[in-house]
Amino acid sequence: DIQMTQSPSTLSASVGDRVSITCRASQSISSWLAWYQQKPGKAPKLLIYKASSLESGVPSRFSGSGSGTEFTLTISSLQPDDFATYYCQQYNSYLGVTFGGGTKVEIK
């Protein structure tokens, strides 16, 4: 299986901050990476697919970058609604999909 490692596991930030979360794959996954946002007690929500494509309806302050083994989710100006846990997910492997362990973005 391809292992997905997210860092940091927790991030403390303030409204208006620029925030970046990293996801590393144990082997190359080309650009087949998605990012999800999950709020407590709610289902995950797709934000980004194919590493950098913004899902319809997602605010433009969210962006994704990277290819191969290293990827980044960036929030350009953190808003109160953005405090949540973020997961990456690879979908390159014929062995199946795997998710990262999550990054919790909390209020500083």
Place this chain on the structure above:
Amino acid sequence: EVHLVDSGGGLVQPGGSLRLSCAASGFTFNSYAMSWVRQAPGKGLELVSSISFNGGSTNYANSVKGRFTISRDNSKNTLYLQMNSLRAEDTAVYYCAKTVILEAGDLSRVNFDSWGQGTLVTVSS
């Protein structure tokens, strides 16, 4: 607007069975693959099973293979997960998810663009 409603969760004893359902609306259900993804309390996400648009292909996580069966009824716009021989480690919130596939017929390379609200399955004596 896509709407997925999960149901059927509850408390079950180890070794017991449960059937989850997911009622879909707002999209052409019979044109899309669907999946079940679970999340154990305080843990991350795990893909449990996926099924093709017509039910002709399925795949399962190794942890549930032989115990869980995914199915769909396109006439009722409903996805199912039959769970047998349940174990404590199956305790989780189960989400159905509308599934985007990279290649026709390939259920191994997918992502999930809409999710149900989840249903909690607790396996305990």
